[in-house]
Every structure is written in C-alpha cells, then in structure tokens.
Amino acid sequence: MAEYNPSVIEPKWQQYWEEHKIDQTDDEGGKKYYVLEMFPYPSGRLHMGHVRNYAIGDVLARFLRMRGYNVLHPMGWDAFGLPAENAAIKNNVHPAAWTYSNIEAMKKQQKAMGISYDWQREIATCDPDYYKWTQWLFLLLYKRGLAYKKHAAVNWCPNCSTVLANEQVEDGGCWRCGAEVTLKDLEQWFFRITDYAERLLEDLKLLSGWPERVCTMQENWIGKSEGVEVRFKVKDGTDEIPVFTTRPDTLYGVTYLVLAAEHPLVEKLTAGTEQEAAVRAFVEKTKKLNEVDRTSTEMVKEGVFTGAYCLNPVNGEEVPILVGNYVLMGYGTGAVMGVPAHDQRDFEFAQKYNLPLRVVITPPGQELTADALTEAYVDDGLLINSAQFTGETSEAAKKKIAAYLAANNWGEAKVTYRLRDWLISRQRYWGAPIPILYCEQCGTVPVPEEQLPVILPEDVTFQAGGQSPLAVHEEFLSAVCPQCGGQARRETDTMDTFIDSSWYYFRYTDPHNAELPFTKAKGDAWVPVDQYIGGIEHAILHLLYSRFITKVLYDAGYTAAVEPFTRLLAQGMVNKDGAKMSKSKGNVVSPDEIIEKFGADTVRLFILFAAPPEKDLDWSDRGVEGSYRFLKRVWRLVDRYAAVLQRAGEQQAEADKSDQEMRRAVHTALKKVTEDIEERFNFNTAISSIMEAVNAAYSYMHEKEDNVHPGIMKEALEILVLMLAPFAPHLGEELWQRLGHQPSVHLQSWPTFDHTALQVAEVEIVVQINGKVRDHLMVPTGLTREALQELALASEKIAQQVQDKQIVKVIAVPDKLVNVVVR
C-alpha cells in the first residue's frame, strides 16, 4: 500500500500536462468561456492572496472544461511599475533584469500550484511586443481627441517622484506608498475619461454580474449631479462668474458668492485694490493646505472679502464676492453661490462673517424666519420671497427657474460629474514611453504608427534624486520630426501602468499578432471576459479604466464588446490571526513552504474550503492539516478498492439496501457539488459535500468490508475522483489512473447525476405541535397532505399530547413536516 505522496505525484502530472498540452486553448470548438484572474505585478513572490485568486479561477476553468466549454484561461504580468525602478536604484540591477527574473520565479510557483494556464498566451506588459500596442492605444485616443496635454494643479507624490491620477490618491496619500500627496502646477497628459462619464454610469446597469457594492463605488466616484449653471455679472466690469448649483429654487436667497482660492478671477478682481494684500495672503495660506485638510469636513470654513460685488441675474441684487477655503476649483466652476438659509455649509460660513440670511423656502404649513434659524433648512418646501416663483414647490421651481434663466441667457441646465480626466503621464523610466515628439516647427507631433514601438532604452543611469533617466538620455531624446524632417525632442514621460492593464484581456485573445493589438474576430470570439476574479482594491481604478478603454475600442470599431467583464468576483483577503498578513506583523505564511509540506492540492483545497470566495479568510495551520488528512483519506479509500474494482462487471450482484444508500450518497453529493460550483460559486460547501460522500463510502466500507458491490463501488469512486479533480487536480489525475483509466481526468466529461438514485421509498418527516418538534415519522415518499395529516395525528406521541386540546389547524408539507396547531 503506497502512501499519498504529493511531492512525487504533483511534479509528475505537471510535467505530463505540459508535455501533452492539456491546458492549451484553441480558438474554435465548443461554447466559449473566458475565465480570468487579475494578472499580478511581478514582485517576485506569490502571496496567499494570489494563491486564493488562482485557486478560484482554476477550479472554475477545470470544471467548465469538464462541462464541455471551450475555456480560455490565460496568465501574464503587469510588469511595468515603480518597484522595479526602486530595486534598480537600491540594488544596482536593471529593472528589466529584475522584472524578468521575478516573472520566472513566480511562474515557477504558479506551475507548482498546478494552475491550468495556457502558457502559450503569456504576456508581459514590459515586452516591446506588448507595449507597442499600448502606445498604439495612446495614439488611438490621441487621434480621437481623447488624449491631450494641459497645465493643471496635479497630485504629486514626493516619494515616488511622479504625478498621480485622482483615483490613485487614497485618503490624501499615494495609493502605492502612502506618502502624503501635494499639489503641483505641471503640464501633463490626460485621457478624456470625462467624455465617457455618462456612459460609464449608465452602463453600470448592464453589470448585473458584478457585486453591487463595486457598482455603487463606481457610481459614487463618477458622482453625477444635475442642476443649473448661473452666470453672475461682476459689478462695474464685463466679467461673468459662472456658478453651478443643484438648487436653483434657492436662487432668490443668494446673499454672497464665494470663489475658490485658485479661481482665475481672484487676482483680477483684487488687483490694485485695498483688499489685494489680505486676499493674496489668504490665497497663499489656503494653497499651502494639503488635500486632506483642504477637503476635511472638520476644517474650519474661512474666507475673505474681495471688495468686489456681482449682480444676481434674477433680481439684480448686489452681492459681495468672497474667496473661501471650502470651495474647490476642481469641481463645478470653482465658484459657488451662498444661500446660508438653505445650505449648512453656507450657513456656518455666513454666521462666522455676519453675512445676511434670507429665507426663500419654507416647510409646508410652517413659518420660517431668518432669526429663528439655528441651522440651515435644507429640505424642499414652498418658495417665498421669490418674485413670480413665490408659492411654487421646490420641485416645480427648479424647472421653472432653470427655464427662466435660459430664456434670458443668464444660465442653463447643466450636469456635473465628480469624475476628473485621467492623468496618465508619469515622470518615471519603467513604463511605456508616450509616443509623442515635440518639433520646433510643428509643435506636438504623434509618432507615426509604423515607427512603433518607441523603444525604452536599456542603457540608462538612475539617479538618486528620482529624476527619470529618460530626461537625460540624449540618444532617446533626439528624434526626427516625421512631418518636416527637422529636429525634434521626444516626450520623456511614460504612461501610467494602469493603461497597460486596461486592455490586456484583449491581447490574450491574439497574443502574437505583429500587425494589430488583436484581430476583431479573435477579440470578439472571447471578449467580454465571462468571469473576472480579483481583489476589491481595484473596484475603481483598474475596473473603471478598463471599462473606459473598452468603450473607446468599441467606438473605434475594434471590438463588439461594450463592457469588458460580464461577471466579477471580488475575492476576500487572506488574513492570519485576524489581521492582514504583513512582514511587520510577522504573520506571513509562505505558499512555497506549505506546498512543500503538504502539496499544492492541500493548499488549494484548504483555501477554497475555509470560507466562501468573497469573504475574508483566516489562515489556519490546523485547518490545512485537516485538508491534508481528507486527501489522504480519499487516497486510502481508492487504494483499498482499486484492485477489487478491476473485477467489477464480472458478477453484478443484486444491490441491497446499503448498496443503494451508497449510490444515493454519491449522487446526492454530485448534484450538490454541480450546483454549488455552477450556480453559486460556493466552493466551500461543494467540498463539504464531497467530504460527506467520502464519509458515506467509509461507512459503507465498514459495513461491507470486502463484500462491497463492485459496480456501485466503482461508480462511486469514479464520481468521487471526477468531482475532486478541479479542486485537487494532481490527486484527481493520479487516482483516475489508479482506477484503471488513461489520463487525463481533466479531459473527462463532468458526470451527470442519476435522478433515480436520489429517489427514496421512505422519508423522515417532522411532526410539530404549535411549531415545536414533537415527533419524527418515517413515511412513504410523495404522500398527499391529507394522508400525511392523518398519519401524524395517529402517531402515539402526538395523539397523547393533543388529546385534551382543540385542534385549530393542521399544516402539512409533503415529504417535510406536519404542524398541528392546538389551543
């Protein structure tokens, strides 16, 4: 009797699968299913989060193949990024060398896990064959007017020495290193994602296969709000100040106007006035505040009078213009109208600076006076003090005032989004160069497509100061202008790595194409991804960018997909002792060690068994041992009967009761496992059903010893092995062979359960009195309500307890229960 020895069988089957190209996908054949796990950054080591991610994807991929789908299950590397560059500076290795050796190490780990990837489709975003098409994508956006350069106050991470997109600032810190982000005035490249704001919002409705919270987060991030833009004329001047408001019904309550510190009119309005010095000091002070303090709700609202006034278009009233620290230049128009009676922020501000309040909205049936207010009345109501709109409801007035403004050319209805354009240039080396030239004659010129890729030079020297080595690389810098043939200079910024990952799922469909990023036929054959699996941390970033890029490709006719990912599974984290695994806490569990000790099958099984995929999972060494024990238990079961079963079919004995029970147990498990994987993704309960079937087989074995029914035992073991194969692929393969079959178990059809095996002659029902269980009865299956009721009332225990009471009602549920209601 051989022992279960994963360290022998796992490498053996991995090699077999590779040699026999079991995991390669053809573009033709069967109904397609695209399973994708988010590709990793090649840090050099897999962590348990990766292991979980790939285990989930692999069970699905293997299961669906057995269900007859043509499954695409590729893997690649999000290989550009700062850590490579930091490692280069610190250890004096080239980022490319560092990255590729990390890729090798991680690939080895993935192979050791037995994940069924089609390695022929492997991609790395730092490969010129890949980033050529990332650059092509940039040019596509450029041609379509979606890539532009502008001067703006942008987020700067001093630690990473580069700028960041809005999405990449978390809590005022850099998403990668956490350093406090400051604002810098720089000229930078942007993608016009705001042009797609409405579609990105609207199409969330198509994503019924996504977790609702991810859609909600995207919805909040896009932040649509509908209102009007009103133009206030500056008194004694020609300038106009546009103001965005969602409450045009409060327009008659405006008593002042506030500009953001960065508002272009601030300087103009105060130049040469006696307010100039005070305003300038205030602006300086406000600009110095970092983003966190600036947008914190706890911040004290402060402001200063500019000395200027403007005119409320609807009533011609003069209102003072102030500069305030609570108005953001980045949202709306950078100017707000102050309605202290009906906006809490304005109320606080007005109290502090003694600005007047005017009530223009009253709650229905109530009087409201300015003096009586202790806080703003922010709800809808009826208009007062509002000329011809007095008496209207807020709802009606919003529309009527908007129309009135439009008719007089004082403003118009407008929709504003919180979403900002995507800042995509990075002042770093290890990324795809932006394919742009600056010509003295022609200005900004895109690199012609046939000249792609713009190769990232390898002979660079890194400087401690963090300046990109491209900026001082003469050979890279100098270029010939494709338009005039004159001297030109290359853009030295590289692209945000989120661009690399925003289209990689298309490249897998046609990874070796030298003419195009992918052909439409191949892209359309696979995209959208049917099931995408990854961490929740990309709820906005990667997932929003990918949706945007897919829509651009759709508009340009390169894909028929409107959305890239049909279903999304946001997996939970892998923790240890209730806390995130981290070096500083010293609670990191290394996948390598566990695989070495127990084998990949055990790790996969444990991680899928310990919790449903979307929940956080606490790592337990004991639990892992339990999974190992289970696999050994299966091994012994098959080992004991494999020989016996070679004789199966010789004598087909009549099946007795316990034989039939064995068969029922296996088919019941099969039904449950199939449903749990296919419909609910509940791998934990699928595995527990397999365990139950194994337990049933042990009981059967004890009862029958060597007199098991060969046909039934054979079928039971085969079904068990087939069910286990997606979870523990190596053991599945080994046992399949030991049962006398040819490999590969992974090319077998998923078994179908036999309805007749599930049928039972008798079923245990529960008899309740007033909802409390009082008896259990074995009754023939399929009894009618009436028959069931009769049997229940005839039961000794029930009859006894009911005899001196009045039966009010009897509820009978066939094959389940009877509830007798008594008084």
Place this chain on the structure above:
RNA sequence: GCGAGAGUGGUGGAAUGGCAGACACGCUAGAUUCAGGAUCUAGUGGGCAGUACGCUCGUGGGGGUUCAAAUCCCCCCUCUCGCACCA
C-alpha cells in the same frame, strides 16, 4: 455625517421561511501501537434531567408578521469597507 456589508457553538463556517449548528478544526473517550505519531470508531451548543432519548433555552439586543423566523418587516447596538465641505 452618508452609503454598502456583516454579527450563528471554543474556532472556520452551514442552513435564504419548514428539525439551527452540515462539513471541518479543536476537544473527550475507545480501538490499534513498545511509545509517540498516523489511522479507525464514537461523542461533543447551554441548562435541567437522567437512560424517558425527554424537557427547556439558544442565531448581537428589543419589538412585529407567520401555523412556522438565523432567514421577512421596524427600531437599536457593535464591527468592517467605501465616500465624505461635490455646491
């Protein structure tokens, strides 16, 4: 503050209106063994009982709907995540 999710034995978790705690970990006992480990078998929510396999309590707290609630509804508490002066 707003939004979303969660709260079930000693532990991970199961049950989505019909016997709460499947499955597993841990623990207890027995078998096997020189011993340990491994393995197999049985037991394992609390209380009361005491061999009647019975009563009773029990799914964060309180209330409600229902013949029947972990599950549906209302209020409250706690935790996690996301957003947060967005005009």
